[in-house]
Amino acid sequence: MADQEEDYSSLPLQDRATHKIWKVRLAAYEEMTKQFTTSASENDPCFRLFLNDPTLFKKIVTDSNVAAQEAGIASLVACLQYGGPNACQRLRGTVITPLAEKGMVSMRAGTRQKTIDALLYFIELDTPDPVVEELIPILSNKLPKLVAGTIIALREIVKSFGTKTVGPKSIVKALPKLFAHPDKNVRAEATNLTVELYRWMGDALKTGLVPDLKPVQQKELEEEFEKMKGSVPQQERFLHSQQQAAAQGNSLGGGAVEQEDEDEIDPMDFIEAVDVFGKIPGDFYERMGSVKWKDRKEAVDDLFKVVSVPKVADADFTELTRVLAKCIAKDANVAVVTVAANCVEALAKGLRAGFAKYKNTVFTSLLERLKEKKQSVSEALGAALDAVFESTTFSETLEEVLEFMKHKNPQIKQETTIFLVRCLRTVKIIPKQSEIKQMCEASTALLADTAKPVRSAAAEAMGTIMKMIGERAMTPYIDGLDDIRKNMIKEFFETATVKAKPEKAPPPTTVAPKAAARVPSGAPRPRSSAVGVKRPTSTTPNTSSGRPAPGSEPQAPPAPAHSRLAQPGARTSRVGTGSISAPRKKDDHSSSPRATSTSGTPPRSISSRGLTGVSLSTSASSSTSHSGLSAAEKAELAELRRAREDWVTSTAALKQQVDTLQADNLKLSQTIAELQVNNKQLIEDHTRDVLAVKAKETQLARARTEADDTRAQIGRLQRDLEIAKAAAAAAAASGASTTVPRADEIVARDLNDGISNVSPATRTKSESILAEEEKENGFSAPSMSRSAGVHVSRSTSRAGSFSPISTGTVDTSDIGSGNAGSVESWRRAAEVTSQLKARIEAMKARQIRR
Template sequence: MADQEEDYSSLPLQDRATHKIWKVRLAAYEEITKQFTTSASENDPCFRPFLSDPALFKKIVTDSNVAAQEVGITSLVACLQYGGPNACQRLRGTVVTPLAEKGLVSMRAGTRQKTIDALLYFIELDTPDPVIEELIPILSNKLPKLVTGTIIALREIVKSFGTKTVGPKSIVKALPKLFAHPDKNVRAEATNLTVELYKWMGDAIKAGLLPDLKPVQQKELEEEFESVKGSVPQQVRFLHSQQQAASQGHSVGSGAVEQEDEDEIDPMDFIEAVDIFGKIPGDFYERMGSVKWKDRKEAVDDLFKVVSVPKLADADFTELMRVLAKCVAKDANVAVVTVAANCVEAIAKGLRAGFAKYKNIVFTSLLERLKEKKQSVAEALGTALDAVFASTTFSDILEDVLEFMKHKNPQVKQETTIFLVRCLRTVKIIPKPSEIKLMCDACTVLLADTAKPVRSAAAEAMGTIMKMIGERAMTPYIDGLDDIRKNMIKEFFETATVKAKPEKVPPPSAQAPKAGGARVPSGAPRPRSSAVGVKRATSTTPNTSSGRPTPGSEPPAPPTVAHSRLAPPGARTSRVGAGSTGVLRKKDDHSSSPRTTSTSSTPPRSTSSRGLTGVSLSTSASLSTSHSGLSAAEKAELAELRRGREELVSSAATLKQQVDALQADNLKLSQAMAELQLSNKQLIEDHTRDVLAIKAKETQLARARSEADDARAQIGILQRDLDIAKAAAAAPSAPSATISRGDEIVARDLNDGINNVSPVPRTKSESILSEDEKENGFSAPTMSRSAGAHLSRSSSRTGSFSPISSGTVDTSDIGSGNAGSVESWRRAAEVTSQLKARIEAMKARQIRR
């Protein structure tokens, strides 16, 4: 009771705010709220103790007493509301997490609502990202009530600011885990948050969420999406920077979500990228180089399975794209070409803008292969071209497209022109006038083509261009055409649909400064110097109390150096004097300018009261509202400076275009050189492989020839044996099979020797044997009938043939009265020994073989 009656008002406010008695703390919180509400400005001293020690507010928002906690969070809301961005930035890192963990689970609805209000102020006064980063980890808390409260807070944040202000990527990534939470309240609030995100994002949320949910949950969400489809959410709270921009006259939008805003949300941002290079088969490149089309088809099929993912991790795809480009351009099998084109499409869609650096490798190969008339191949090539175009810009593909519109193949011309039409329908910014002219000139040529499909495609392209730029701007390009072609173009013009809009020109505040000053961000204080670099004297400016120029008091002249003629390239500008008023003076190699030398007899003008054109600063202050105070010479000078500036800007733009063109050419040449080097390396490898193969074939051929010679020799021997056997079988006086080949030859030689002694005509069988021996290189003498008869009788008695018996020779059998019989037998014996030697030599040669 004594504690309740004791007066604690004499204690310092900070001590009362941390007092052990909750009522003292509650009274202190109420007093703090009152001080913040009645403060004079954001820099009021009442904010200083709490901003210098953010831990004090951490204790306030986590007060153990629920009544005091609610009042304490109310004081935090007042601090943020009246303390501005400075209070937000000082307290955010210390207060947000404990505020959410203690305030969002409170039993009091007022406390929970005040907590959400404080979180909204933390976002409004600066940026939403730090607050979202503090809240996302709380979604993994084990306390379902805290997770539910955090989801509700996130839904209120999205509902108030929209996904254009609050990045939804981290929130969408956390949703699948919430839908798998065991608590039904968490799942129900996750559904409500998802529906709120769908209102702002549309179907873009489905790509990053639905694949991870159960089929039942997908069906429920689809039903919820249908119930809110078509609703237009409104942004009800704006960031401090957006409010400042609105106060300066820049529109921040009505809050309605337009179709363009939906397109800015990329569904791919919510999908994890996949690294495919670890999944490509190791023998992919080897199979792609196979001579069998089935091997190549299997290789591209395997690759297509790997690359068919929504998002690919960025890596070096150069070698892979070269292989696919070579396959598309040169493969003879259309099935392989079709799947290769599908692989290019999948990689382009998976890499998106990252595929632009590979465009030069594969784009012309796709265009060249448009000569295929098979519908399935044409569709695959067309979708691949569309995917490549989506990864780059219209200007990047236009040169190649215009070149292939001149192709000698009508099919290529037709399909390339149809591809151009598809590009014109989907491009979002109207092409440059120079590009429009190039396209119209190319289409005009095709309108006179002999093939009707080519003429129709060209007319459709020109009709689409007319839809894009208007009939009036198209008049110069169709003026010289006949009525038939004009009517064709207008028919396509009436049915064409385009998305292109003129390129947005940034507002003057967002453009580069015209006087060499720094670019001023939206909402920042405006510079105190004028656009021509002349700082107004504070004595002549209307707003002398603040020292700031009044709005609209800047002169419109943009030049940085106000002389009667442009400064030479080597000229420099600098401020004159440490205490000068900001006058810029030309400073070059000469000691004085022509203007100063021509007026050397006149008193020098004071830089503090005269500008560069000789007009007093008080007069220049009024130039922004009217030019009536300028003389004719000054107006001419101003106009000349403006013309000079425009010429410089134009020259700079031209030089930039030339530099970009040269860089693009250099890049193309580098890529071409790399491709040629790769081709050269491949050719060298192919040549080496071919040389080795030829040498192997030559070795095999030589071996085969040697084996063929051996076979022919063996065949000759076998043929001779066969002929001898046939001759022996045909001879009537020959024994059946007991006479060997060698004995047969000896017998013939003996016959020849005996015939020399007694020349008697041969029998038929002897003639056959003689002819056979002549083929084998023998010239045996003939044998007489009596000697042959004697030999036959001798062989029949002994069972084998022997020209000379082991006993004495009976000369009476040879013939009586023949004086040379002994000599003849001697000669026969010599011939027999020679024949035996030859037979042995032949046998030895056969054995060696």
């Protein structure tokens, strides 16, 4: 009881806010809220203690007592509400995370609501990004209740400020993980958050989220999205910077709605870019230079698989687009052209605005290839043209489109005009009047074309333009046409759909009103001192004419004559300084006799424009100095115009130079590819020639070896023949009865010995050579040529003796007695010998010829 009755109010506020008794802390929090609420300004001393030590509020929002915690978070809300942006910036980094972790899981609904209010104030007083960045990591917490509470806080943030103020990219990226959470409450709150995002983002949310969800979840979301269609969200709270801008005269509500109408959320912002440049096959360019269409088809197929991603990371695709453009323009195989056009389409859609720098490389090639009549090719080329157009502006593509609408090929004229119609349907700003005139003239010329599809496409283009600018504005372009063509144009006009709107004028903040606002401020300018000076009554006309009386307010409307004279002054005020515009308007007005005669009164000043009511003599005396200043301004304006013309000329020359360099680079690339193909062919031819030379050298070496063996054999045969002759002569002289070998036997034996020492390959070659020599020398006795060679040796080896006449030996007694058989045997030996000599001579002659 003593503790309860003890008075702690004498303690410093900081000590009470951190006291161990929760009631003391509660009272301190309530006192803090009261001080913040009754503070005189954002710089009041009551804020200083907590802003110098942000950890105090960290302890307050994490109070262990639920009642004290609620009061502490309420004091934080009051501190932010009355402390302004300074309090937000000093407390944000320390307080947000513990506030969300402890406040969003509280059992008290009031504590949870005050936590959300504090988070909203943190966003309103500065910027939403730091708060969202602090909340996103909490979505990965293991406590389902905390995750669900954080999702609720994010939903309230989006609902209050909208996706134009709060960037939804990080929130959308976290949604797939929340839909996969095991806790049903988390998944339910994730659905509520997604529906709220859909209210602001529309179908753009589906691109980055729906494909990653389960089919059941996709179906549930589609049903919820159908309920939200048609609802227009409104921003409920505005940032401090937006409030300051609105305080200058803009309406918060109207400005928010107008911004919502103008800006559209890009679905690509929620998709990560993929680096496809490093994934292009290394041999792609080599295969694209192949003479085989299948190799080129496989190359573009592989490339299409790489570039078929929703978003492509920017890189240098100059060489790739040139190769694709060359393939589209010159490849003879339509299948290769179709896939190449698909690659261009995928690359343009992935890069979007980043593809604009490659537009000049591929656009002309696509238009030239529209001559193909095959539907699949035309559709692929048309889709590629549409994707390239989306990456650029209408004005950048119009010149080439109009040029190809004059092409001599009817198919190209038709498809180009149809492409122009598609561009007119999707463009968001109405083209310039000069561009509309060019399109109408080109389409009117095509209305008289001999091909009916071309005339129909031209009529559709005219009808779409009429839908865009209106029937009245289109009258001058169709006035000279016959009724049939007018009816065709009006039919397409009734069915055409366009999105283009007039280009909005710049903000109505002109120089003249600002100058008028500065006049009453008392700036020491002699010319502005005459503003509001009353004129003598003698020079003042009757007020019944509708003009202001003398001394009236400066905002009174001027007379018509004065309004005409005010236009040059207003234009001068934007070119030069405001101090010289008023006298110039006065001089022009006073020196115009026509104005004087028309109004019937002397010129009067227009206070809102800074004109004075001085006499003509005064204006005449000062006209010299003012006219000099006007000449200087004109000279400066002329100088600026010349500089602009020089810049335009240099830009055009630079563009032409860049185009020339690109064309030269393309030619060099083509030359390099051709040289590579030729070099490859030369290497193959050289390799084939080297192999042929080596084969010839091997054959020559073998022939030389065989020739050497043949020479050695011939020498042995000659020696054996001489020995046989000597032996026969000696046997005949001695008359001995001993058996001596016959000459043909000796020769056959020597032939057999010589041939047995030769390799089979050489022996076969020798036999063929001998057969050829027999034919050349006219020998027609095959029994002699063969028996004297190989067949003789074979028979000798089998029987142990040799004789071409089937006799083994020669008896010397038969020789001595003059036996007829012996004489016949010697005659045959002589014939064999003569034949062998002839063959030897023929072989020598053949060797000499070689």
